[in-house]
Amino acid sequence: MKIHQLETFRASVPLHTPFKTALRTVEVAEAIFVKLTCDNGIVGWGEAPPTVVITGESLSSIDHCIQQVIKPAIVGNNLLNYENLFQHLQSLLIRNSSAKAAVDMAIYDCLAQQYKIPLYQFLGGYRKELETDYTVSVNSPKEMGEDAAAYVKNGFDVLKVKVGKDDVETDIKRIQEIRQRIGYNIKIRLDANQGWEAKAAVKAIRKMEDLDLNIELVEQPVPAHDIEGLKRVTNAVETLIMADESVFTPYQAFEVLKTRSADLINIKLMKAGGIFQAQKINDLAEVCGVECMVGSMIETRLGITAAAHFAASRKNVTRFDFDAPLMLAEDIIVGGIGYNGRKITLPNEPGLGIKNVKV
Template sequence: MEIQTVDTYSIAVPLHTPFKTALRTVTVAESIYVKVTCTDGTTGWGEAPPTHVITGESLASIQYTIESILKPVILGKRLVETERLFEMLHHAVVGNTSAKAAVDMALYDCLSQYCGLPLHLFLGGYHESIETDYTVSINEPEQMASDAAQFVSNGFDVLKIKVGKDEIDKDIKRIGAIRERIGAEPLIRLDANQGWSVKESIFAIQKMEDLNYNIELVEQPVKAYDIEGLKQVKNHTFTPIMADESVFSVQDARRVLQTESADLINIKLMKAGGIYQALKINQLAEAYGIPCMVGSMIETKLGISAAAHLAASQRNITRFDFDAPLMLGADPLQGGIDYKGRHITFSSNHGLGIENIQLDSILSKQT
């Protein structure tokens, strides 16, 4: 079975509420969808959102990379020669990790269909179901407390709180307001998106420890390049520190792991370049005794389905951040993962389980 065609489509789905972090505000989920068709008629799908402030990619660059660089590399290649296929895909171009990820997940969709298995079983099949957290966007403390209370009442018992946009005292007030509103039971994890300095990170985390805010972990408190600073924060606080933007590649992960600069690693397909590389990062982290979370950018259920299948397949992946589809005002997919509140389940359909994608006003083929 060979790869016969590769097609790309652009999509745009409005969010029902703006998504705000220290790095950006998103009101519309834009992505490039990829369809890979094999000679036996098997069709696989993938997705790549443009996240300029993290991966440096735009819709135009993603579409160009797939159509002009990655597509010629994989056309006509045998699907089952996986090691050769993914090696060629990864080395075809430097960077452009989201474009690679979209093609990678479409190939994995085809492979697991060919083998007659749902993707999470094809990859390892460790979890039968998983649970996602829900993200509280960065706003005024009172608004964030109100949003957090609403999410908890909706059944989400793990909240990911965005911080890092304003002065450090205001971030502490945000968490205090949230804790006062939701009580001590729900888990809180913080994500500063590189918004704090090393000194601010240590001060804020120690202060919240003294106030018994019970923070599960703090994600990427300092700049992505500042591995030494990340290690300083880890060494001067009791709260576990998670590396996110600091880890794109296996090489990045090795640097963080060898220097003992983080307690956990957040793997995202759009940073890693897809499932093939993400598995390597997780395996390396597991060898060092470091658990991983799998998260995402602002993606539709297509990209999140691929990430969730990966996350459910591995023992060392212990945390899941897959709330993005719940933020969208519409769902262009039938099939894929299924949400019941915070609970995510997988169908018995093979591959990603995509049954239909609505090729209407939100999805138009690129020429």
């Protein structure tokens, strides 16, 4: 079972509403899709979105890496020797994690198809259904309150609220407005996207604790490189602190876990470089008694399907942030995971279950 061909395609899908964080505003979801064809006719799919402010990758750089570096190195390789193949893939490039992730998921898609089982079963098969949160973009307090109420009305009982774009006082007003609109039975997670410094983060989180705003966790409150600051925040507050942009690689996960700098870790395939590395990060965290979330960038249902298969295969993955496809104005993916409000069902078909991509 050898790799016969590796093709890339560009895609662009508008969002129905702009997605705003402390780092960026997204109005169109762009991606490089990968199509990997084996000599036995099996076809695997992968996806890599450009997220310059996080991974440093653009559409052009992703396409170039795959076509000019990865493709020449892996075409002709035997997929059944996949440990060697994944190790080789990771060694080909420094960083460029999304480019590697797209090829990684296409390889896994082919492998699970070869064994005629869904990918989540190939990876471990812990569960078949997941529930996603829904993200409230950072806007004025009033607009965020209205958005949160609308998402709750649509059946979402966990909201991921973006903060960190303005001053701490404004962020607290945002959460107060949301709580006023949705009550206290809905779970709220905050994501600062590196928008605070450690001292401001401690001040903000302690204030929200004093106000009984009932925040489940705060994701990446400080800049990615500031592991010491992340630890200061984790030690200073009662609220759970989650590392996101601070953890791309297993080595970075090890540093965060060794120093107890966070209570939780958010794994994204686009940061990790694919499922092969994501499994290592989760295994390290599980050994240390630290639960993980699996999240995503702004991706289509293809990339989210791969992330969901990985998340469903692992007991230690206890939180799921897979709302990105629900933000898109159209769906260009045939097959894959299905949504019923916040509930996600994995497909029964072998591999990722992707039948076609409309590019």
